[in-house]
Amino acid sequence: MSENKYKDLEDLAKDIRKKTIDSIGFLGVGHIGGAMSIADLLTILYYRKMHVDPSNPKMEDRDKLVLSKGHAGPALYSTLAQKGFFPEQWLRTLNVGGTNLPSHCDMNRTPGIDMTTGSLGQGLSSAIGLALAMRLDKSERNVFAIIGDGESQEGQNWEAAMTASQFRLNKLIAFTDYNKMQIDGYTSEIMSIDDPEAKWKAFGWNTDRVNGHSFAELDAAIDRARESKDKPTMIIMDTIKGKGCSFAEGVITNHNMAFTYEQAKEAIEALG
Amino acid sequence: MSDKDMRDVYTETLMEMADADQRICVLEADLMRATGTGSFKDKFPERAFNVGVAEANMVGVASGLSAGGKIPWAATFGCFAARRSYDQFFISANYAQQNVKLVGTDPGVTAAFNGGTHMPFEDTGLMRCIPGLVIFEPCDSVSLKSLIRQATEHKGSTYMRLQRKGKYTLYGESDEIVLGKGNVLKEGEDLTIIASGYVMVPEALAAAEMLADEGINARVIDMHTVKPLDRKLVVESAEKTGAVLVCENHQKKGGLFSAVAECLGEEYPAPVAAVAVEDQFGQVGTLEYLKEAYGFTKENIAEKAKALIKRK
Numbered sequence: 001m002s003e004n005k006y007k008d009l010e011d012l013a014k015d016i017r018k019k020t021i022d023s024i025g026f027l028g029v030g031h032i033g034g035a036m037s038i039a040d041l042l043t044i045l046y047y048r049k050m051h052v053d054p055s056n057p058k059m060e061d062r063d064k065l066v067l068s069k070g071h072a073g074p075a076l077y078s079t080l081a082q083k084g085f086f087p088e089q090w091l092r093t094l095n096v097g098g099t100n101l102p103s104h105c106d107m108n109r110t111p112g113i114d115m116t117t118g119s120l121g122q123g124l125s126s127a128i129g130l131a132l133a134m135r136l137d138k139s140e141r142n143v144f145a146i147i148g149d150g151e152s153q154e155g156q157n158w159e160a161a162m163t164a165s166q167f168r169l170n171k172l173i174a175f176t177d178y179n180k181m182q183i184d185g186y187t188s189e190i191m192s193i194d195d196p197e198a199k200w201k202a203f204g205w206n207t208d209r210v211n212g213h214s215f216a217e218l219d220a221a222i223d224r225a226r227e228s229k230d231k232p233t234m235i236i237m238d239t240i241k242g243k244g245c246s247f248a249e250g251v252i253t254n255h256n257m258a259f260t261y262e263q264a265k266e267a268i269e270a271l272g
Numbered sequence: 273m274s275d276k277d278m279r280d281v282y283t284e285t286l287m288e289m290a291d292a293d294q295r296i297c298v299l300e301a302d303l304m305r306a307t308g309t310g311s312f313k314d315k316f317p318e319r320a321f322n323v324g325v326a327e328a329n330m331v332g333v334a335s336g337l338s339a340g341g342k343i344p345w346a347a348t349f350g351c352f353a354a355r356r357s358y359d360q361f362f363i364s365a366n367y368a369q370q371n372v373k374l375v376g377t378d379p380g381v382t383a384a385f386n387g388g389t390h391m392p393f394e395d396t397g398l399m400r401c402i403p404g405l406v407i408f409e410p411c412d413s414v415s416l417k418s419l420i421r422q423a424t425e426h427k428g429s430t431y432m433r434l435q436r437k438g439k440y441t442l443y444g445e446s447d448e449i450v451l452g453k454g455n456v457l458k459e460g461e462d463l464t465i466i467a468s469g470y471v472m473v474p475e476a477l478a479a480a481e482m483l484a485d486e487g488i489n490a491r492v493i494d495m496h497t498v499k500p501l502d503r504k505l506v507v508e509s510a511e512k513t514g515a516v517l518v519c520e521n522h523q524k525k526g527g528l529f530s531a532v533a534e535c536l537g538e539e540y541p542a543p544v545a546a547v548a549v550e551d552q553f554g555q556v557g558t559l560e561y562l563k564e565a566y567g568f569t570k571e572n573i574a575e576k577a578k579a580l581i582k583r584k
């Protein structure tokens with residue numbers, strides 16, 4: 001058996017999950033489901049793929065991320081704190097009046113956040129704008145964007161889909177967090193987005209399909225996307241909503257859950 | 273006292289009406305769990321449409337349902353109802369003279385933990401610019417039920433600001449609540465406090481009590497209907513008390529304060545003031561924190577009232 005190339009990422013992702021459960025649990029309510037499903041992606045992006053500097057969050061010529069499903073902010077905050085963008089103690093201020101860590105991502109409040117989001121459907125267009133600006137600045141960096149599967153129902157995504165391929169934005173690498181759930185239930189039962197690969201392909205994108213909890217698959221897919229010469233890439237990630245949070249994983253009502261700090265502690269312990 | 277959350281009253285009222293009226297439909301954009309219309313869907317599955325996270329689409333579909341003879345009640349957070357689907361509501365529903373009952377939930381500071389992106393301080397203002405639109409914001413469960421029924425009977429589109437969570441009963445079952453007419457909750461001669469909605473009406477009443485302790489008698493009005501405004505009551509109040517303080521869970525521009533100030537400017541100039549959000553965006557926090565941050569407290573209302581009286 002070959003050595004596990006991803007042991008470090010596995011540990012880092014586990015810590016990000018623990019921090020996320022802790023910060024939401026400390027407050028008592030929050031978007032646990034959609035935060036946990038992207039923890040692995042955030043880990044590999046910030047620890048292996050993105051060119052960023054925690055001591056200089058606004059560094060020129062860095063890679064950028066638009067977390068269009070902005071309600072998953074708490075997972076990104078844990079990642080950024082762990083990377084050293086800001087003190088980890090901040091995580092306990094989630095949603096407290098005057099905080100720098102509001103429920104939805106705010107580029108003017110949180111070091112390391114590249115775009116303000118929260119109104120679903122807007123982030124991909126913003127990511128396109130960032131990619132166009134980078135092109136004008138002759139940058140070779142990437143713009144990453146993460147959208148939800150429920151979020152994909154917003155029509156603006158499909159306007160953006162056409163725009164990115166029309167402008168040949170090969171530096172744009174997007175992910176659909178295909179956790180199969182949204183607030184009101186299973187995405188297939190509310191408003192199906194199937195077949196996502198066929199849809200994005202039809203709009204002129206490269207597509208890939210990976211297990212969003214497999215570092216090996218994410219690693220390979222991101223590298224493939226980086227080689228694209230003239231097309232944006234959409235990586236459809238099969239994920240589990242609530243992944244790694246014992247009381248939330250796969251639970252249909254896990255979108256915005258109230259839970260006690262006791263429950264949080266148990267879930268953190270269960271992660272080992 | 274009602275033991276029901278405002279949202280449960282919303283759903284229950286729609287279900288009562290839907291029993292008798294086949295035209296009533298419910299639309300949601302992935303917030304059915306939040307609005308609480310799931311029981312409507314259970315009972316009338318063929319008349320409940322969840323379009324997914326797609327508010328503009330929802331209002332467009334509602335407009336088509338209306339054009340097809342139905343009476344659609346469509347709900348989403350107020351920020352998205354007003355901002356996301358404004359053009360669809362403007363054109364397909366209102367310009368086309370359709371009968372779409374749009375509901376914006378979690379008005380103003382009640383968006384709380386959802387923060388600045390979700391905190392509508394502008395929805396009433398945007399909506400007031402749509403010709404002929406009826407706009408209302410019930411403060412309690414009794415007026416909510418009554419006004420939903422009246423809005424359903426009204427031929428034309430309406431916009432309702434709906435408090436989702438929380439219980440409050442102000443009116444008795446026999447109190448008369450009429451769409452387009454304000455309710456005088458307390459008489460007084462020193463100034464008039466005009467308030468709207470679940471956050472501000474109770475706060476205004478509490479402020480009036482504080483003022484009474486200091487010998488200041490405020491007339492208090494629940495102005496649940498912002499458009500058409502009860503101009504007669506506004507002018508009569510200004511004549512009677514000489515000053516009008518407007519309290520709304522909205523920014524100062526475009527909403528109830530604007531409506532009242534426009535009316536008085538035209539018909540009976542008198543000192544006016546507002547307890548409302550200045551030129552600011554929303555932010556994250558508990559309801560209590562936000563009420564404090566934006567001055568939506570009885571103490572601040574009483575302060576503003578006293579300052580206003582000095583301008584008489």
Ligand SMILES: Cc1ncc(C[n+]2csc(CCOP(=O)(O)OP(=O)(O)O)c2C)c(N)n1
Pocket residue numbers: 033034035037069071118119120121147148149150151152177179181182183241255301302303325327352356
């Ligand atoms: C424009 C807009 N409409 C509605 C909402 C409320 N909302 C927040 S998350 C969500 C469901 C999103 O589902 P999905 O994209 O699948 O998110 P995930 O499962 O990754 O948490 C909704 C409807 C919003 N934030 N923005």
Ligand SMILES: [Mg+2]
Pocket residue numbers: 148149150177178179180181182241
């Ligand atoms: Mg989802």
